[in-house]
Amino acid sequence: MSENKRDFYEVLGVDKSASEDEIKKAYRKAAKKYHPDLNPGDKEAEKCFKEVAEAYEVLSDNEKKARYDQYGHAGVDPNFGAGGGFGGGGFDFGDLGDIFGSFFGGGFGGGGRRSANPNAPRQGNDIGASIMLSFEEAAMGCTKTIKINRITTCKDCSGSGAKAGSSPTTCANCGGTGRINITQRTPFGAMQSQRTCDKCGGRGKIITDPCNTCDGKGRIRKSVEQSIDIPAGIDDGQIINIRGGGDHGINGGPAGDLRVQVSVRPHPIFERDGFDVFCEIPVTFAQAALGAEITVPTLEGKVKFTIHEGTQPGDEFKLKGKGIKRLNYSGKGDQYVKIVLEVPRNLSSKQKELIKEFENSTNDKDNYKKRKGFFDKIKDMFD
Numbered sequence: 001m002s003e004n005k006r007d008f009y010e011v012l013g014v015d016k017s018a019s020e021d022e023i024k025k026a027y028r029k030a031a032k033k034y035h036p037d038l039n040p041g042d043k044e045a046e047k048c049f050k051e052v053a054e055a056y057e058v059l060s061d062n063e064k065k066a067r068y069d070q071y072g073h074a075g076v077d078p079n080f081g082a083g084g085g086f087g088g089g090g091f092d093f094g095d096l097g098d099i100f101g102s103f104f105g106g107g108f109g110g111g112g113r114r115s116a117n118p119n120a121p122r123q124g125n126d127i128g129a130s131i132m133l134s135f136e137e138a139a140m141g142c143t144k145t146i147k148i149n150r151i152t153t154c155k156d157c158s159g160s161g162a163k164a165g166s167s168p169t170t171c172a173n174c175g176g177t178g179r180i181n182i183t184q185r186t187p188f189g190a191m192q193s194q195r196t197c198d199k200c201g202g203r204g205k206i207i208t209d210p211c212n213t214c215d216g217k218g219r220i221r222k223s224v225e226q227s228i229d230i231p232a233g234i235d236d237g238q239i240i241n242i243r244g245g246g247d248h249g250i251n252g253g254p255a256g257d258l259r260v261q262v263s264v265r266p267h268p269i270f271e272r273d274g275f276d277v278f279c280e281i282p283v284t285f286a287q288a289a290l291g292a293e294i295t296v297p298t299l300e301g302k303v304k305f306t307i308h309e310g311t312q313p314g315d316e317f318k319l320k321g322k323g324i325k326r327l328n329y330s331g332k333g334d335q336y337v338k339i340v341l342e343v344p345r346n347l348s349s350k351q352k353e354l355i356k357e358f359e360n361s362t363n364d365k366d367n368y369k370k371r372k373g374f375f376d377k378i379k380d381m382f383d
Contacts (some may be wrong), residue, residue, distance in 0.1 A: 008068060012024055012027055012030060044233055064076050069228060092206045117177075118178030122253040127246045131146055134264070134267075135272070138235065139325070144228050148245075153197075153218065161217055162207050162212075173197055219248060232324075233326055233328075240258060241257050241258070245258025275325070275333030276326075280337045288312070292306070298304065305319070305337070314350075
């Protein structure tokens with residue numbers, strides 16, 4: 001029930017005035033915290049993850065967000081008609097015209113509105129799903145298979161809702177329109193309005209012998225496997241839209257879309273910024289002082305790189321084109337490698353003596369220019 005749901009803004013921990021970027025960042029943080037892959041067997045985390053995904057599905061869509069801001073959960077609740085909501089229906093805003101019509105003679109401005117043909121084709125609703133990828137899968141692209149719950153056309157009755165060998169009949173009460181006219185006498189005179197036909201429930205047809213599989217609904221909810229092509233370069237928090245992967249339509253209408261929210265696991269070595277990749281490489285004092293050929297990991301495998309003599313801690317070099325493929329474009333980003341100097345521990349007595357000897361032989365301004373400059377500045381401060 002929608003009244004039992006928490007406020008979507010509260011779920012993501014943002015204000016109602018939050019920007020799209022703030023909503024996206026809040027979702028990514030919460031999705032990582034509660035994702036089932038990172039909390040195996042934790043039912044509460046799984047519940048929170050679904051709650052977070054539902055909140056983001058609504059608040060990241062401007063149309064759904066507007067309905068939610070105006071009507072609350074009812075605006076995106078599948079129990080309120082057939083307008084699209086998260087994973088199902090939504091609020092039928094056409095019904096608002098009936099509400100006002102019952103008071104003002106059929107609509108705003110007195111013009112009234114004509115009800116849509118209940119038997120006309122209607123598109124199915126969009127549905128949401130989520131998928132967890134490794135850093136490499138997101139960077140290089142892959143094909144994944146996920147399970148989704150979608151509403152599909154009943155095969156036994158081909159969507160008619162009637163048992164095989166029978167067919168629905170036109171409702172005699174509304175003549176197949178799904179709505180009936182009501183005349184009301186008021187102090188202002190006779191006023192007309194429309195309401196849903198209580199005989200056929202607004203379908204315009206009567207099913208006397210319903211299909212046993214779908215109970216006369218014409219559609220059933222089932223779990224299906226969906227193969228998804230993950231494009232190289234996709235990033236955490238982005239959405240893959242699969243046209244026609246959502247709920248099947250009504251009366252032969254097209255299916256809705258499947259929107260898959262992508263989450264990417266952190267990598268133990270690499271970090272990503274756009275399409276560039278960053279990592280740190282530890283080197284010894286001797287390697288930094290004398291120069292050396294080091295092994296650098298990349299997304300495409302290991303490469304050799306020569307650091308020059310006198311390399312300093314924090315120095316950074318670039319491997320051009322070794323980053324992530326640009327999503328939907330040609331070319332790749334770059335990889336940036338930062339040098340981290342590792343100071344040795346647990347030295348033996350002999351090693352300590354050798355270092356002292358080395359220190360005494362190199363302690364001059366030509367070898368330690370930064371150190372000399374630093375102490376010169378201190379001296380100037382207190383002179």
